[in-house]
Amino acid sequence: MVYIHQREGWPDMTWRGEALTEALAKVRHRQGRLIGYMEALGFPLREEAVLRTLTEDVIKSSEIEGEHLDREQVRSSIARRLGMDIGGLIEADRHVEGIVEMMLDATQNAGTLLTAERLHGWHAALFPTGRSGISRITVGAWRTGEDGPMQVVSGSIGRERVHYEAPAAERLGEEMDRFLAWFEAASIDPVIKAGLAHLWFVTIHPFDDGNGRIARAIADLALARGDGTPQRFYSMSAQIRAERKDYYNMFETTQKGPLDVTPWLTWFIACLDRAFDGAETTLASVMRKARFWESVTQMPLNDRQRKVINRLLDGFDGKLTNAKWAALTKTASDTALRDINDLVHRGILEKDMSAGGRSTSYLLVADREQRPPVANH
Numbered sequence: 433m434v435y436i437h438q439r440e441g442w443p444d445m446t447w448r449g450e451a452l453t454e455a456l457a458k459v460r461h462r463q464g465r466l467i468g469y470m471e472a473l474g475f476p477l478r479e480e481a482v483l484r485t486l487t488e489d490v491i492k493s494s495e496i497e498g499e500h501l502d503r504e505q506v507r508s509s510i511a512r513r514l515g516m517d518i519g520g521l522i523e524a525d526r527h528v529e530g531i532v533e534m535m536l537d538a539t540q541n542a543g544t545l546l547t548a549e550r551l552h553g554w555h556a557a558l559f560p561t562g563r564s565g566i567s568r569i570t571v572g573a574w575r576t577g578e579d580g581p582m583q584v585v586s587g588s589i590g591r592e593r594v595h596y597e598a599p600a601a602e603r604l605g606e607e608m609d610r611f612l613a614w615f616e617a618a619s620i621d622p623v624i625k626a627g628l629a630h631l632w633f634v635t636i637h638p639f640d641d642g643n644g645r646i647a648r649a650i651a652d653l654a655l656a657r658g659d660g661t662p663q664r665f666y667s668m669s670a671q672i673r674a675e676r677k678d679y680y681n682m683f684e685t686t687q688k689g690p691l692d693v694t695p696w697l698t699w700f701i702a703c704l705d706r707a708f709d710g711a712e713t714t715l716a717s718v719m720r721k722a723r724f725w726e727s728v729t730q731m732p733l734n735d736r737q738r739k740v741i742n743r744l745l746d747g748f749d750g751k752l753t754n755a756k757w758a759a760l761t762k763t764a765s766d767t768a769l770r771d772i773n774d775l776v777h778r779g780i781l782e783k784d785m786s787a788g789g790r791s792t793s794y795l796l797v798a799d800r801e802q803r804p805p806v807a808n809h
Contacts, residue, residue: 435687437599437635443610445628447694452701456623459705463623463659463666466711470665478663479516481718484746485664485711486510489652490535493645493669496676501528510536520739530557531645538649539664542656546615548608551638551646558642569640574608577601582637584684595680596687598637607636615650622658626651627700631686631693648672655704666711671703679703721745731778736761737771741780744796751784751793 436442470478487507494501505524509532512521524532534554537544544550556572563569570576582598599607611632618625630651637643648669656662672679678699686696724745733741740760744752758768772794775781784793 433594433597433688435597435635436689436691436693437607439691441691443607443614443632445632445691445693447624447692447697451694452624452697455698455701455705456621459623459701459708460621462705462708466665466708467659467661470663470715471661477718477722480721481665481715482663483507483511483514483516483518484714484718485667486535486539488670488714489664489667490532490669492667492673493535493648494531496648496669496673496679497644501531506532514540526560530560533557534646535649535652538653539656540662542653542662546612546650546653548612551608554646554649555639555642558645564641571640574604574638575601575640582640595684598635604636604638608638611636615654622654623701623704624697626654626658627697628693629654630700631683631696634683635687665715666704666707668704668707670710671707675703675706717745717747728780734771736763736767737775740771741775741796751791752781752795753791753793755791 436445470481473481487503487510490506490510491501491503502524504522505528507518508521509524509529510516511518513532513536534557537550537554552572559569559571562571575582577600581600583594584596585592585594611629614632615625615629620628630647633647633650634643639646651668652664655668656664682696682699686693689695721742724741736757740752740757743760750756754765754768754772757763757772758765761768761771763771772781776783776794779797781794782797784795
C-alpha cells in the first residue's frame with residue numbers, strides 16, 4: 433500500500449478549483465451572513481451563543497475520540513476563562529481544563545503564530561498526567577517511534593486491519609517544519625486552508641495521541657483567522673462528530689489516494705456548510721431561552737427553579753423527575769415536589785402524559801412565552 437505521504441511530490445497537494453468554486457462561494461456567503469447576524473445581537477445573547485458553541489465544540493471533539501466529558505465542567509471552565517458571569521459554576525478537573533485551554537487558545541488567540549512550541553503546549557495540556565488511559569506516552573514532544581510504526585488499526589488480534597500508517601518518527605522534524613512554514617505563509621482561501629491543514633496534520637500524526645483533536649483545533653484556528661473574530665458561532669467538531677463514519681472513511685480514502693485532494697476538500701466544505709445548520713439551531717435555542725425569561729421577568733422564582741429551568745432550556749438529557757430535580761438542586765424530595773408543583777401551577781411545567789413507568793416526569797411547556805404568567809398568591 434502506498435500512502436499519500438509516500439507519493440512523489442508530497443506534501444504539494446493539489447485540488448481542482450473549478451470543482452469547488454460553487455460550494456465554496458455558498459459556504460463563504462453563509463459564513464459571512466451568520467457572523468454578521470450574530471454580531472448584531474445584543475451582548476447577552478451573543479455571549480450565550482458563544483458559550484454554547486464552544487461547549488459543544490470541546491465535548492464533540494473529544495467524543496470523536498471516544499472520550500465523554502462532563503458538560504457542566506466544560507461549560508464552567510469556558511465561562512471562567514472568558515470572564516462570563518453565568519452563575520452556578522462548578523470546578524472542572526485538570527483534564528477538562530487542559531482540553532478547554534487548548535481549544536480556546538486556538539480560537540481566542542488565532543492571530544498568534546502556530547509553532548512547534550505552541551503545539552507541544554497544546555499536547556501537554558491534553559495529557560496533564562503524561563498518560564493516555566493507562567498507557568504512558570511522550571507528552572509535549574513529537575513521537576519517538578520506540579513502539580514501532582504509528583498505525584491506525586481495527587479488528588481483533590490476529591485479524592487486524594491497518595487503515596493507515598503515518599510517516600516514520602525520524603521524518604517528523606522535517607515534516608512539521610514544512611507544515612508550519614506553509615501554514616503561516618500560504619495565501620489561500622481560509623476554508624481551503626483549514627481543510628488542507630486538518631488533512632496534512634493528521635497525515636503526519638506527529639504525537640503519540642491527541643492528533644485528531646489538535647488537527648481540529650488547527651482547522652478552527654484557520655477558520656477563526658478567516659472570520660476575523662475570536663467569537664465562535666459554529667462548530668466543525670460537532671458536525672464531524674455527527675458524521676464520524678463518513679469522516680473516517682473519507683480520511684482513509686484520501687490517505688490511499690493521489691495528491692489531488694479535491695474529494696477531501698469537497699467533503700470538508702460540505703461539512704462546514706452543514707455546521708452552519710447547527711449554528712442556526714443553536715441560535716434559535718438561544719432566542720427561545722431569551723424569550724422565555726423575558727416572559728417571566730415579573731414572576732418570582734427561586735434559585736432552584738431557575739437552575740433547573742435553565743438546564744431544560746439548554747437541553748436536558750432524559751426525563752425530568754422529582755428525584756432528578758432533588759439531585760440537581762441538592763434538596764429534599766418534598767422540597768423538589770413543591771418547586772415542581774409551583775411551576776406546574778404557573779404553566780411553566782406540565783406532566784409528560786406520554787411517559788410510562790412509575791415515576792411522573794415533567795416537560796417545559798413549549799409555548800410558554802406565548803402564555804400570560806399565572807400570579808403567585
